[in-house]
Amino acid sequence: MEKCTFINFMQALKPWLNDDYIQHTRLDEKGNFTLTFNDGGQKVYQVDDCTAAQLKDAVELLKKNDVPVFD
Numbered sequence: 001m002e003k004c005t006f007i008n009f010m011q012a013l014k015p016w017l018n019d020d021y022i023q024h025t026r027l028d029e030k031g032n033f034t035l036t037f038n039d040g041g042q043k044v045y046q047v048d049d050c051t052a053a054q055l056k057d058a059v060e061l062l063k064k065n066d067v068p069v070f071d
Contacts, residue, residue, distance in 0.1 A: 009033070025062055033047065
């Protein structure tokens with residue numbers, strides 16, 4: 001698991017969204033994002049400095065880019 005700030009998490013997402021690289025993501029009850037990639041790889045991010053509203057913004061960004069989000 002990689003701990004990061006909200007800003008760093010959002011910056012990490014951008015290139016993957018542009019290339020349709022993320023197959024789906026899961027947001028757990030602790031606010032951890034598990035990204036599953038089309039090649040079968042996974043990466044888990046613990047975003048440690050954000051509000052519930054910011055998490056919602058990240059979820060909306062993923063959905064706008066056709067990435068399914070599970071909880």
